Amino acid sequence: MTPLAYELHAMIEADGPMPVSRYMALCLGHPQHGYYTTRDPFGAAGDFTTAPEVSQMFGELIGIWCAEVWRGMGAPRRVLLVELGPGRGTLMQDVLRAAKVLPEFRAALAVQLIETSPKLKECQRLALAQAGVPIAEHERPETLPDGPLLAVANEFVDALPADQFVKTEHGWHERRIGLQPDGKLAFGLDPAPLPALEESLPPRLRPAPAGSMLERRDYTPMQEIARRIAAYGGSGLVIDYGHVQTAFGDTLQAVRRHEPIDPLEDPGEADLTAHVDFEALGGAVQTHGASLHGPVTQGDFLRRLGIGLRAERLKKSAPAQTEAIDAALARLTGPAPGMGEMFKVLAFSQRNLPAPPGFDIA
Ligand code: SAH
Numbered sequence: 001m002t003p004l005a006y007e008l009h010a011m012i013e014a015d016g017p018m019p020v021s022r023y024m025a026l027c028l029g030h031p032q033h034g035y036y037t038t039r040d041p042f043g044a045a046g047d048f049t050t051a052p053e054v055s056q057m058f059g060e061l062i063g064i065w066c067a068e069v070w071r072g073m074g075a076p077r078r079v080l081l082v083e084l085g086p087g088r089g090t091l092m093q094d095v096l097r098a099a100k101v102l103p104e105f106r107a108a109l110a111v112q113l114i115e116t117s118p119k120l121k122e123c124q125r126l127a128l129a130q131a132g133v134p135i136a137e138h139e140r141p142e143t144l145p146d147g148p149l150l151a152v153a154n155e156f157v158d159a160l161p162a163d164q165f166v167k168t169e170h171g172w173h174e175r176r177i178g179l180q181p182d183g184k185l186a187f188g189l190d191p192a193p194l195p196a197l198e199e200s201l202p203p204r205l206r207p208a209p210a211g212s213m214l215e216r217r218d219y220t221p222m223q224e225i226a227r228r229i230a231a232y233g234g235s236g237l238v239i240d241y242g243h244v245q246t247a248f249g250d251t252l253q254a255v256r257r258h259e260p261i262d263p264l265e266d267p268g269e270a271d272l273t274a275h276v277d278f279e280a281l282g283g284a285v286q287t288h289g290a291s292l293h294g295p296v297t298q299g300d301f302l303r304r305l306g307i308g309l310r311a312e313r314l315k316k317s318a319p320a321q322t323e324a325i326d327a328a329l330a331r332l333t334g335p336a337p338g339m340g341e342m343f344k345v346l347a348f349s350q351r352n353l354p355a356p357p358g359f360d361i362a
Contacts, residue, residue: 060096089127230289242276299340
């Protein structure tokens with residue numbers, strides 16, 4: 001058993017079966033034994049690889065996107081460049097390198113990193129030590145300074161804790177994690193039905209057949225970003241895997257060394273995520289005053305930002321890298337096993353701003 005499994009046992013014995021969101025929050029963020037608390041999970045030697053770790057092209061294009069949006073905002077002399085869940089700091093490094101082509105933009109930036117993992121904060125400090133722009137650290141968006149902002153969240157929302165609900169003949173029930181007689185962790189259903197849940201579903205999903213599973217998550221950090229965008233101006237960009245419309249299904253997944261494993265096996269030692277429901281996320285940020293753009297697929301988004309041309313230029317300046325650049329291009333923009341269709345991009349902006357790049361073409 002992992003050290004976290006012992007703690008989970010004690011918690012369940014004391015308080016009864018726990019919601020999936022509590023399990024996710026502990027597995028990822030427990031102060032001693034959480035997955036992100038204790039390790040750098042990225043790269044070929046780690047558990048998974050994210051788009052900025054695939055190629056510098058990803059972060060550079062997002063840097064150009066930020067500069068374009070800043071121009072559309074009227075080029076304010078100071079703008080917060082916020083990243084939620086910056087991982088190793090690679091995306092921000094690439095964004096800041098790309099920003100060098102527009103010195104007034106770079107000079108306006110005040111970087112704000114929102115990160116809870118002490119281990120990854122260290123990685124970010126190292127990666128950005130020579131960045132040459134002011135960098136502030138936060139654990140949540142509530143402590144950001146006031147002012148216009150550009151906010152980027154790549155593979156952040158999928159790590160926000162999600163709850164699961166299952167429809168039975170008696171109505172909707174919350175899925176919980178308890179203990180089997182042999183002491184193993186196991187899923188079960190809370191016996192109390194939740195009659196209000198059915199009414200809160202989009203009409204096309206009512207009534208649901210027995211066996212349907214619904215996932216819901218708390219979008220508080222993204223709502224706080226949306227509230228600030230509506231109040232001070234700016235735009236947010238969310239990139240993640242998930243579905244455009246709310247749909248039934250169990251997407252809770254654990255990944256270790258690039259392989260899926262049982263989400264209840266080895267808690268705290270595997271990445272644990274659930275797909276992003278972009279319809280629900282869009283609804284949550286809209287009610288906080290921001291207007292939506294997209295979602296579009298990551299492949300379409302990057303092509304519209306000019307990844308093809310960017311790849312050609314890189315190949316010209318480094319011909320020995322041709323194969324690697326083509327492979328990265330296919331991985332970022334192509335269909336499965338590439339990320340191009342599974343990953344979606346959603347932007348939300350202050351209402352009076354023009355549509356941001358990547359969303360302006362039908
Ligand atoms: N954006 C990076 C990392 C993605 S992994 C990349 O694309 O490579 C998820 C990141 O979000 C990690 O840095 C993790 O520590 C952080 N994180 C997860 N939950 C968080 C939370 N509730 N608040 C702040 N950071 C969080």
